[in-house]
Amino acid sequence: MALLNLVLYPDDPLTKVAEPYTDVGPEVAKLAEEMLETMATYEGVGLAGPQVGVAKRILVARPPEGEAMCLINPEIYEMEGREEGEEGCLSLPNIYAMVPRATRIRVRALDAAGQPIDFEARDFPARIIQHEVDHLDGVMFLDRLDILTRQGKLQEWEEVRERLLAAVVRG
Numbered sequence: 001m002a003l004l005n006l007v008l009y010p011d012d013p014l015t016k017v018a019e020p021y022t023d024v025g026p027e028v029a030k031l032a033e034e035m036l037e038t039m040a041t042y043e044g045v046g047l048a049g050p051q052v053g054v055a056k057r058i059l060v061a062r063p064p065e066g067e068a069m070c071l072i073n074p075e076i077y078e079m080e081g082r083e084e085g086e087e088g089c090l091s092l093p094n095i096y097a098m099v100p101r102a103t104r105i106r107v108r109a110l111d112a113a114g115q116p117i118d119f120e121a122r123d124f125p126a127r128i129i130q131h132e133v134d135h136l137d138g139v140m141f142l143d144r145l146d147i148l149t150r151q152g153k154l155q156e157w158e159e160v161r162e163r164l165l166a167a168v169v170r171g
């Protein structure tokens with residue numbers, strides 16, 4: 001099974017709104033498997049289509065104590081509570097920030113087989129899903145910060161990105 005390449009901020013299609021699936025065929029289950037494997041390899045807890053160059057509304061997640069899930073065309077239709085928690089992102093390696101998120105959400109989606117699912121998530125799993133659904137709308141976790149903190153983090157990221165890309169070139 002192939003590991004997928006991670007797209008680093010601000011490369012395409014990370015900042016674009018992803019397209020919904022109109023049909024969930026067998027290639028979607030394969031993509032979900034590859035995304036889960038890529039996520040595990042890079043020690044992430046969630047990964048969205050645009051982060052692997054797929055501008056479609058698909059995400060995978062595996063909370064530390066929970067089961068792996070794949071959500072197609074996810075929709076958060078209830079949000080409650082608000083809490084700050086630390087987040088990072090596989091598209092912004094080494095950058096972390098405290099991000100406010102709802103503590104309880106309800107989600108509708110299709111699973112990787114195209115079956116409708118509807119469930120509630122709280123706390124950390126709810127945070128992961130909110131972070132990943134943001135990716136489907138072209139929103140990075142830094143966009144959820146106040147403007148000064150965001151600017152500081154973006155500056156930090158510029159330096160990190162330069163070092164990462166230099167390392168890649170050196171092989």
Ligand code: NI
Binds near residue numbers: 090091
């Ligand atoms: Ni992310």
